[in-house]
Amino acid sequence: xxxxxxxxxxxxxxxxxxxxxxxxxxxxxxxxxxxxxxxxxxxxxxxxxxxxxxxxxxxxxxxxxxxxxxxxxxxxxxxxxxxxxxxxxxxxxxxxxxxxxxxxxxxxxxxxxxxxxxxxxxxxxxxxxxxxxxxxxxxxxxxxxxxxxxxxxxxxxxxxxxxxxxxxxxxxxxxxxxxxxxxxxxxxxxxxxxxxxxxxxxxxxxxxxxxxxxxxxxxxxxxxxxxxxxxxxxxxxxxxxxxxxxxxxxxxxxxxxxxxxxxxxxxxxxxxxxxxxxxxxxxxxxxxxxxxxxxxxxxxxxxxxxxxxxxx
Amino acid sequence: xxxxxxxxxxxxxxxxxxxxxxxxxxxxxxxxxxxxxxxxxxxxxxxxxxxxxxxxxxxxxxxxxxxxxxxxxxxxxxxxxxxxxxxxxxxxxxxxxxxxxxxxxxxxxxxxxxxxxxxxxxxxxxxxxxxxxxxxxxxxxxxxxxxxxxxxxxxxxxxxxxxxxxxxxxxxxxxxxxxxxxxxxxxxxxxxxxxxxxxxxxxxxxxxxxxxxxxxxxxxxxxxxxxxxxxxxxxxxxxxxxxxxxxxxxxxxxxxxx
Numbered sequence: 001x002x003x004x005x006x007x008x009x010x011x012x013x014x015x016x017x018x019x020x021x022x023x024x025x026x027x028x029x030x031x032x033x034x035x036x037x038x039x040x041x042x043x044x045x046x047x048x049x050x051x052x053x054x055x056x057x058x059x060x061x062x063x064x065x066x067x068x069x070x071x072x073x074x075x076x077x078x079x080x081x082x083x084x085x086x087x088x089x090x091x092x093x094x095x096x097x098x099x100x101x102x103x104x105x106x107x108x109x110x111x112x113x114x115x116x117x118x119x120x121x122x123x124x125x126x127x128x129x130x131x132x133x134x135x136x137x138x139x140x141x142x143x144x145x146x147x148x149x150x151x152x153x154x155x156x157x158x159x160x161x162x163x164x165x166x167x168x169x170x171x172x173x174x175x176x177x178x179x180x181x182x183x184x185x186x187x188x189x190x191x192x193x194x195x196x197x198x199x200x201x202x203x204x205x206x207x208x209x210x211x212x213x214x215x216x217x218x219x220x221x222x223x224x225x226x227x228x229x230x231x232x233x234x235x236x237x238x239x240x241x242x243x244x245x246x247x248x249x250x251x252x253x254x255x256x257x258x259x260x261x262x263x264x265x266x267x268x269x270x271x272x273x274x275x276x277x278x279x280x281x282x283x284x285x286x287x288x289x290x291x292x293x294x295x296x297x298x299x300x301x302x303x304x305x306x307x308x309x310x311x312x
Numbered sequence: 313x314x315x316x317x318x319x320x321x322x323x324x325x326x327x328x329x330x331x332x333x334x335x336x337x338x339x340x341x342x343x344x345x346x347x348x349x350x351x352x353x354x355x356x357x358x359x360x361x362x363x364x365x366x367x368x369x370x371x372x373x374x375x376x377x378x379x380x381x382x383x384x385x386x387x388x389x390x391x392x393x394x395x396x397x398x399x400x401x402x403x404x405x406x407x408x409x410x411x412x413x414x415x416x417x418x419x420x421x422x423x424x425x426x427x428x429x430x431x432x433x434x435x436x437x438x439x440x441x442x443x444x445x446x447x448x449x450x451x452x453x454x455x456x457x458x459x460x461x462x463x464x465x466x467x468x469x470x471x472x473x474x475x476x477x478x479x480x481x482x483x484x485x486x487x488x489x490x491x492x493x494x495x496x497x498x499x500x501x502x503x504x505x506x507x508x509x510x511x512x513x514x515x516x517x518x519x520x521x522x523x524x525x526x527x528x529x530x531x532x533x534x535x536x537x538x539x540x541x542x543x544x545x546x547x548x549x550x551x552x553x554x555x556x557x558x559x560x561x562x563x564x565x566x567x568x569x570x
Contacts, residue, residue, distance in 0.1 A: 193372070196484070196507060202371040205386035243488050250491040253503035266504035273512045284520055288527040290446035295533040297448070 026064045027051045045101035053149045067105040067147070097135040098142075105147070109140050119219040126218075128182075136178060143168055160217075162210055166192065166201065169211045191256035198256065207242075214238050214255070230255075336564045339546040342458075348545050350407045354470070355542075357400035362518050364393040369515060394485045401482060404474045426457035426562045431468065435461035458559040462528050469524075473517045480510040 096103035128137030367380035383389035414420035444450035
């Protein structure tokens with residue numbers, strides 16, 4: 001009870017002191033608050049912000065209002081009154097497809113990450129948001145994670161770290177509904193895991209390429225777009241970044257394509273190999289087991305009668 | 313002619329069948345030192361390849377991740393795998409050249425049905441006879457020459473492996489270099505085919521060695537822990553008489569084998 005009182009007093013003192021807002025000021029309350037609140041739109045948002053998590057994130061040195069632009073001390077009362085620059089405001093109708101609580105904050109990424117934001121808007125992911133207004137298309141946070149705890153891509157806990165990217169991309173690309181809706185191959189993730197790159201990746205090889213290394217990231221395109229780094233002559237260049245001297249015949253190798261009956265040699269070849277492998281297994285194993293039995297029979301069960309060895 | 317080899321080889325001593333009982337030595341040489349060295353290189357590189365490649369078969373298993381760490385992580389394991397693979401291929405090339413040399417100089421009697429390694433129709437008959445014996449439907453085992461169908465199967469499996477796993481492995485290890493030799497019509501299917509070939513045939517090779525070779529050379533009655541021929545190159549006349557009666561007869565006449 002006493003702690004709650006102290007908390008309330010701390011909050012009050014922050015709200016009353018109408019000076020510049022520091023992240024620590026907000027975190028006095030939001031660091032301690034637990035649970036979710038519902039908005040008028042019927043959505044719920046998390047009110048808790050983990051202080052340590054935020055401070056350790058790449059944005060830890062920012063103030064809350066760097067992104068939450070419409071908020072100011074005491075601004076919980078009327079956050080919408082504060083004007084934001086027109087360029088940013090124009091993004092809000094689109095970011096509101098994704099951001100539940102504060103779409104302005106999601107649009108605010110553009111303030112610092114202009115290049116990435118522009119590149120992203122032109123990408124296949126970006127056009128689904130900014131042209132088609134699809135709420136299930138990805139925007140910044142879908143890949144980079146919770147905005148308060150974004151880590152550098154080099155951090156192994158980052159969702160866009162090399163080691164985690166396949167899982168991050170897979171959340172949409174392995175989703176049957178999304179695959180169907182957007183005409184994406186439902187096999188890419190599975191087939192990548194079965195590929196040589198993918199197998200080495202799963203074993204923890206840090207040199208093998210993963211999704212973004214070949215396909216690009218913010219500016220990603222459809223594979224059949226002429227700008228795609230994995231189509232036509234671009235693919236040769238992309239392969240050549242690791243495989244020095246790669247030519248068209250090298251780049252012909254499918255990275256993670258589904259091989260169906262349309263490509264009969266590897267498709268039926270694999271089935272034939274399975275028959276061969278099991279055929280040999282059956283012959284060798286039966287031979288070994290039966291011969292073992294005959295040796296036990298000859299040497300243990302009928303020890304007195306010396307049998308076999310073709311010398312009788 | 314190299315007299316040393318001639319005598320120690322044993323089988324060349326009397327390609328003419330002895331009509332009278334010869335003096336039977338205690339042991340004869342079955343594999344000369346070159347073959348033994350080739351075999352040791354083959355066995356060491358095979359084990360290295362199997363161990364370093366194994367984790368790639370089912371990489372998502374925790375055991376695979378643990379296993380590949382023993383081999384220095386995926387990158388080091390990959391390097392060991394490539395070095396061992398190239399070494400094995402060179403060993404194989406050496407073996408083939410050496411075989412041609414022995415054939416050309418008459419040191420190996422490849423065309424003699426008793427000493428040959430070439431599979432013959434009689435090998436199929438021997439398989440059937442042996443199964444009958446296993447089931448107790450026949451009282452005697454088939455009589456084998458210098459190399460029974462069990463040895464021949466073991467031996468040619470390596471050739472098969474060299475062509476399928478060795479060639480696909482070489483291409484996969486040096487893909488940029490190898491790809492320039494691909495004819496255009498293969499481009500659509502050759503890569504996925506190579507991956508499947510290398511992976512499935514490697515599994516087959518490992519299981520085959522584990523069952524066939526290990527049972528026949530290590531676990532068979534009286535052989536445990538192993539047949540020492542791979543080190544000494546020698547086989548006792550007694551064992552030869554039991555396991556390779558036709559070869560014994562060819563060398564020493566029917567004699568007491570009757």
